[in-house]
Amino acid sequence: MSLNELWDYMVLGVVLGCLYAVIAIGYTLVYGVLQLLNFAHSEVFMFGGFGGLIALTAWVPVASPSGLQSVVYVAVGILAGAGLGGAVAFGLEKVAYRPLRRHNAPRLVFLITAIGASFFLYNIAGKLFGRSSMSMPTMYENKTVVTIFGASLNVTQLLIVFSAVAMMVGLDYVVNRTKLGSGIRAVAQDPEVASLMGVNIDKVVSRTFVIGGLLGGAAGFLFGLNSKVVYTMGFLPGITAFAAAVLGGIGNVRGAMLGGMVLGMVETLTVFVWGDEWRYVAGFAVLVLVLMFRPTGLLGERLGRTA
Amino acid sequence: MSGAADLTKQTEDQTGEPTRTPMLELRDLRVFYGAIEALKGINVKVYEGEVVALLGANGAGKSTTLRTASGMLSPRDGQVLFHGERVDGIKSHDLVRFGIGHVPEGRRVFPRMTVRENLEMGAYRFKAPDPDDMDRVFTLFPRLGERRTQLGGTLSGGEQQMLAIGRALMGKPELLLLDEPSMGLAPLIVRQIFDILEEINKQGTTVLLVEQNASQALQLADRGYVLETGSVAMEDEASALLADPRVRAAYLGEGAA
Numbered sequence: 001m002s003l004n005e006l007w008d009y010m011v012l013g014v015v016l017g018c019l020y021a022v023i024a025i026g027y028t029l030v031y032g033v034l035q036l037l038n039f040a041h042s043e044v045f046m047f048g049g050f051g052g053l054i055a056l057t058a059w060v061p062v063a064s065p066s067g068l069q070s071v072v073y074v075a076v077g078i079l080a081g082a083g084l085g086g087a088v089a090f091g092l093e094k095v096a097y098r099p100l101r102r103h104n105a106p107r108l109v110f111l112i113t114a115i116g117a118s119f120f121l122y123n124i125a126g127k128l129f130g131r132s133s134m135s136m137p138t139m140y141e142n143k144t145v146v147t148i149f150g151a152s153l154n155v156t157q158l159l160i161v162f163s164a165v166a167m168m169v170g171l172d173y174v175v176n177r178t179k180l181g182s183g184i185r186a187v188a189q190d191p192e193v194a195s196l197m198g199v200n201i202d203k204v205v206s207r208t209f210v211i212g213g214l215l216g217g218a219a220g221f222l223f224g225l226n227s228k229v230v231y232t233m234g235f236l237p238g239i240t241a242f243a244a245a246v247l248g249g250i251g252n253v254r255g256a257m258l259g260g261m262v263l264g265m266v267e268t269l270t271v272f273v274w275g276d277e278w279r280y281v282a283g284f285a286v287l288v289l290v291l292m293f294r295p296t297g298l299l300g301e302r303l304g305r306t307a
Numbered sequence: 308m309s310g311a312a313d314l315t316k317q318t319e320d321q322t323g324e325p326t327r328t329p330m331l332e333l334r335d336l337r338v339f340y341g342a343i344e345a346l347k348g349i350n351v352k353v354y355e356g357e358v359v360a361l362l363g364a365n366g367a368g369k370s371t372t373l374r375t376a377s378g379m380l381s382p383r384d385g386q387v388l389f390h391g392e393r394v395d396g397i398k399s400h401d402l403v404r405f406g407i408g409h410v411p412e413g414r415r416v417f418p419r420m421t422v423r424e425n426l427e428m429g430a431y432r433f434k435a436p437d438p439d440d441m442d443r444v445f446t447l448f449p450r451l452g453e454r455r456t457q458l459g460g461t462l463s464g465g466e467q468q469m470l471a472i473g474r475a476l477m478g479k480p481e482l483l484l485l486d487e488p489s490m491g492l493a494p495l496i497v498r499q500i501f502d503i504l505e506e507i508n509k510q511g512t513t514v515l516l517v518e519q520n521a522s523q524a525l526q527l528a529d530r531g532y533v534l535e536t537g538s539v540a541m542e543d544e545a546s547a548l549l550a551d552p553r554v555r556a557a558y559l560g561e562g563a564a
């Protein structure tokens with residue numbers, strides 16, 4: 001356990017944390033507007049992985065593309081992942097949740113529906129895309145780009161960190177500075193009054209799902225880039241990102257980002273210290289501990305607070 | 308009754324009433340919560356420029372009336388007409404575009420938005436908030452101007468009520484529905500708020516005011532209705548209601564009926 005190794009793990013933690021953070025935003029946004037724990041979000045993430053994979057396998061013919069080509073491929077992968085993620089999330093809201101809202105179903109029914117939708121999407125993906133792991137086509141040479149304190153960052157890792165940070169900055173802007181963001185925050189705080197102000201709740205809810213889906217889908221592609229794409233890939237990152245959203249304070253966008261970073265870091269450092277078999281233990285232990293002392297999570301249960 | 312403006316308005320009401328279309332008319336309105344009939348066929352008219360008070364005991368159906376007028380509830384029977392046009396069944400988020408502003412019971416400001424953001428939400432139906440409206444609100448309520456960046460949830464009750472009214476004004480309403488603006492406020496603040504309501508009315512906004520504070524409300528209002536368990540029990544000029552022994556007994560705490 002050298003110091004260099006520690007830095008290596010820290011880098012891995014940041015990369016993983018970025019992904020968790022982006023996925024966690026989807027949970028927290030939907031919770032904000034509907035008080036719904038959307039367990040199917042992990043499958044939205046998984047579909048994003050396949051979106052990128054399918055677009056790129058159909059489209060990347062060159063074995064060793066030029067620099068510019070690589071950039072275009074990656075961009076297409078992100079867009080395709082985000083696109084399919086957004087589309088699945090949009091459909092999910094329309095088909096699974098909107099009818100429940102129309103009938104004022106109790107919260108438990110929403111929760112059960114979320115779990116059912118998650119199973120459905122998971123199994124349909126296995127059927128559609130096959131049940132074996134697949135790798136993204138090679139779009140660039142994954143060499144080391146920079147070295148920080150002896151820890152090396154390769155192209156994929158840099159890509160993940162950059163895209164995730166860009167998405168988080170963009171999302172924060174949308175939530176805090178745009179009209180759609182005001183609508184989302186108003187619906188989260190008082191839907192009835194929001195509609196008195198002219199906010200169309202159905203529209204805001206639908207768009208909130210789409211935003212969460214775009215981010216989750218893009219994260220799915222980035223995740224697949226770093227490892228593999230398979231129909232089971234949603235479960236563990238999904239549940240960890242969900243924990244991250246709770247850890248940061250469910251409903252709180254910046255909290256979700258913070259929670260994701262914390263859990264990514266805790267997970268890799270656990271592996272560093274105790275070994276891989278402890279990977280998922282420490283993260284949830286942290287979650288339980290934090291909730292024992294701060295039941296509303298690190299930053300509290302509030303959506304898009306500007307503070 | 309106070310001021311010349313009110314007097315001219317009143318004569319106008321008396322002479323012009325039969326031919327004028329009310330700004331808001333509730334016609335044989337029946338509203339249910341599940342099996343509970345909260346409004347049992349009420350008729351209410353509000354003419355342009357008026358202040359109309361809606362009085363009644365707890366549970367009489369006052370809030371239900373306002374909620375139906377602003378599209379939060381749909382009547383099972385009867386009609387809501389705005390400028391003679393049927394608007395019942397239109398969702399509240401579409402109805403605001405007709406110029407109906409509703410200040411709900413309990414203020415309901417957005418707790419985790421600043422004063423400014425709350426006011427901007429009031430103008431959500433427009434592309435962008437009108438800075439003149441924002442200035443107008445800050446002129447009417449200087450205390451809000453001093454607290455632009457404070458979160459709504461941290462304001463005092465009186466300030467929240469001011470914010471709720473200001474927020475509704477940002478939507479440029481022709482008709483302002485107010486649900487118990489004096490609830491839980493100190494007499495001095497109530498006085499201020501009623502003065503401001505009078506000012507808002509003079510500036511051209513028609514007001515339908517639900518109140519427990521009958522004497523204040525009737526002093527401000529041109530006409531009034533008294534609701535009792537979902538039906539209109541009395542309907543008259545505000546001054547007449549103010550003098551009515553039944554009203555005085557029930558709502559002004561006077562002994563003999």
Ligand SMILES: Nc1ncnc2c1ncn2[C@@H]1O[C@H](COP(=O)(O)OP(=O)(O)OP(=O)(O)O)[C@@H](O)[C@H]1O
Nearest residue numbers: 340343345363364365366367368369370371372412
């Ligand atoms: N959401 C609801 N579900 C069921 N019944 C309701 C609901 N809201 C109101 N009611 C009932 O409808 C009736 C009228 O209620 P409403 O809120 O209109 O009264 P109110 O005159 O505004 O009373 P208050 O002065 O206490 O505010 C009451 O009997 C109340 O219990």
Ligand SMILES: [Mg+2]
Nearest residue numbers: 369370371412
């Ligand atoms: Mg009421």
